[in-house]
Each structure stands twice: as structure tokens, then as C-alpha cells.
Amino acid sequence: MKSSSFLSLSFASLLAVSAHANEVAPLDLASFPGELINEVVVPVPAEIFSVLDKLGEPNWEEAIVEQPKSESQDRRQIALQFGCLIADGFVAVQAQSPAEIQNIGRRVLDLSESLGLASSVRPHCLSIIEAAGDKDWNRVRRELDLTELTVRETMEELRDDELSNLVSLGGWLRGTQVVTQVVTASYSNDKAELLNQPGLVNHFQGLVSTMSQQPNSPRFLRQISTGLADMNRVIKANAPLNPDQILEVRQLSTQMLAQFYL
Template identity: 30%
Template sequence: MSLPCRLLCLIWLSSFAVLSIRAQALGESPQIPEELLADDHLREEMGVNGFTAPSIRKIFDDLKRLRPLPYDELKRPLPEQPPQDRTKLSLIMGLLLADGFFAVEAEQFFDLEPIGRSLLNHGKILGSGTRVSSHMKSMLEKGAVGQWDALKEELFQTQKDVENEMVLIRDVDAANLISLGGWLRALEIGCAASLNPYDPAKAALLTKPEIIEYFVLNLETLEPRLQKNQLLGRIRTRLLEMQKAVDLPEGQVLSEQEVTQLGSMVEELVDQIGGNGRLLKTTQDIRGPKPTKPATVTAPAATGGVISGEVPQ
């Protein structure tokens, strides 16, 4: 994108922000110009890419390949009130998004409404989420009659609205933290599914070191005030440990004990973010000694979803 075009888009976005505030004051729903939303360079600058707004279809593809999903074991209580801290608020929104995908893939209809309500409450405080609220009624209606494929299609249609909201809030840090929270929750689900029982083919879908590196670099580029945040500091330290743990020779995947240890590290981070543990605790020993040899299988190709996504260039 040329500099003049980039400046024009930024001026356009600034002008639109003023119009949006005015429209909201009048009770109207502001419309983002489609030409602006379609600009890949600007969307990348505003924090919208394959990680901050991952394809819902690809997320479902990953979860489908991890069936059966241990839903009861991994279900977590929803937060009672949104936190005032914007950093934690963004991370929790990511957890809730992943919980929503999890509930749909596990066909747990009665959990959809409370998850959606909590997500909207958090999103309104963050300054996002209002655009997807119109889809909620339709999704609940489809889930009530067991139309899960139609429900997934409805979620696919919300993808554009999610990305539009990312552009509208103009908050790259929040977008990246939402993505990080969602990825951590999805990875926790993936680890548990791979141990239910242990399946090397499922373990190969969990993660790649370059994906963790992507999130580490994102944390290092946050504004200085956020880089001093203690929770983000602990997350970064643990991510570096996780990156070493999954950095295996090509063609090898994590062994059962390595998946168990990875799951333990991820669960700890999700606990620190959400403040609530699982409703049912796993009976597996998640803190055993580190194995000397990882299992060797041919790793399946990445699907591009939250769990095994491809790093944006």
C-alpha cells in the first residue's frame, strides 16, 4: 500500500470515528465503509489478522479433529463480573470466545446462552461485541432444535462482524490479548483431548514453537505500561518455557507425558487469567517427570485454526 493511500485510509478512519461517536449518541448503529474494511494492510495495522480474528470455520475444523472432547472435565465457571482492568478483560474475552466454540462443537446447547451473555457483557465494557449481538438470537434458536450445522454457519457469518469490530475499536493491544486468551484456552482443550486417551495424531495438532514465538513477540511490542503488567509478565515467562518444550525435530510430536506437562502449564495460565478452575479436576498426574524421548509420528498438516494456526507473515 502506498503512503498516500495509507494516509487517506487513516484520515478516512479518523473521520469515521467522529461520525461513529455522533451516531452512537443518536442511538444509531455506525456503518464502517466496506472499502476500508477490505483493506488488508490497514486491517493488519489495526490488529486484524489470522490470529486476532481467526477463521471460525478453521477453529471448528481443529476441534472436530480432536473429538471426543472432554467437555465436562474442561468446563469452567463463567466470570461473575467483568474486571475493570482492560488487560485482564481482553484476555478473558478470548477465553469466553474459545468456550463458545467449545460448547458448539460439543453440542452443549444450555451453555450457549450464559456464555454469550457473559461475552457480550465483557465486550460492551471493552468497546466491542455489540455488532455480533444481533446473531445471538438466531444462534440460540438453531441450537434449541439441534441444528448444529446451521448454527456453525451462523457463527461463520459473524466473522465479518468480529473483524469489523476490531477495526472499529482501533485497539491493537486489546485485539492481540483477546487472541492470546482464546488460543490458550483452545490449547488447554487440545491437550486434554489428546490425553483422552493419548493419541499422537491429536498431539501433533496442538501447537508449533513459531506460534508461541508470535505471541511472545506480540507481548514484547505492547505499550510500555502494559509490558510492566505482572500477569502479562508471568504469561510471557511461561510461553518461553512452552516454546522450548514443543520445539521438537521435524516429524516428532509430544509424548504423553510432554502433552500432560504442557497441559499443566497452559491450565495454570488460564487459571490466572480467569480466576476460576475447572469444575471437574482431571485425575491424571500432570506433573510427572519429563520423559527422555518424545513419541515419533508423522505430524498432520496444520489446519490454520486457533490450536494449530499458521503464523502470519
């Protein structure tokens, strides 16, 4: 779907919302009688990439990068790398590159071995590799989503919520970097609006800030905490970011991603 139909869809949605709004009472957030689930739903990169596809024809191949090799044994760093690698998988699907997806599938397995989760992840890696060979992009996306979920769930079962959150952060940060790259290449307000995610930045900043204040916190976590605080200062308004702000978010996300591989 291109820009014109994208705008029509938004206009239609406004009309439809107006018609429906009368049927449900507004929500009073200040005095909500129930329970606020204390977690934010972190979108998969494919959710954002699908909008970018509707707004134009991004050069996804340009967004493919091979992340540096890392010898780190720090499980927190490996968890960040894992999330980033899954996001790289979603980029490779957008680029419809079977070879790259299969390469990522193998690296996912390597990283899951480093995390001690290979037995849970192996079936998904094999499915990713097979589906890429079949050019079944929907199945690859589903398996990437399932792989990340499997790893996070296994970590949570082992009471390692911190690692689970770092997997989510790694994927979100790499997805954000790719979005800034695409928007920078061809700026528009509609594309820039996709970075209006202050709730997610706040969520991750809070998590990493807590981790970085723990005794013997590694330097890379403190650097990422500072980077997220800086990003929070940029992504705070409801208006779409301007090109300079997009560039700033891109630089910040690139600097934070570099911390994954030190």
C-alpha cells in the same frame, strides 16, 4: 472418520501431493520476490476439534468448565476473557449442549458491554442463542467465529490492535488447554501432533513480550509472557509431543488462563 480412514486420507494425500508437486516450482523462502504478509492466521478451535472428532470420540462434556467471575476493569484482561469465552462456546458446540451455548451467548453479551461493543455483538449473541435452541451446530459455529471477528475488527477500527490480538490469544490458549485435556485422556501420536504449533506460539510470544515490556505493564501480562516463553521451549520440534510434554503444555496453559481472571 476414525483412525484407519484418517491414515488412509494422509497416505492418499501424500500420493496426490507427489503427483501434483511437479507442476509448481518450489518456493524459495530465502529470496521470495513478493511480500510476506506480517500476520499469522490463527485457527478457530473448531478446526482442531474437528480432527479430534475424526480420531476418536472425545468426552467434550468433560471439557466444559465455567470460568471464574472477574471484577477486573482492565480492558486487556477482558479481551483475553472474551477470546476464552468464544473458545468455550466452540467446546459447548462439540458437546452439543444448547443450555451451555445459550449461557455462553448471554455472557458474551455481558463482556462485550464491558468492552463498549454491545451494539455490534448483540445480533450475533441472539443468533447464537437461537441457533443453539434449534440445535443448528454449524450456524452456532459460524456465529461464534463471526462474533470474534466482529470484536477484533471493531477494535482494529478503533486502532486498538493490542486488544484484538489479546482476543485471539485468549481463544487460542483455551483451545490449546482443551486439546491437551483430550489428548491426555487418550494419548496417541496423531492427536499429540495437533499441538505442533511453534509458529503460533512464537507469534503470540512476540506480541505479549512487546506488551509486557511497556511501562506500567500489569503483572498478568508479564506472567503470560513468561508462560508463552516456557511453552515455546516445549513446542519446538516437529515430532509429536510425548505425554509428559503434553502435561507440561496443559499446566502452562492452565496457569496462563488463570491470569485472565485475577
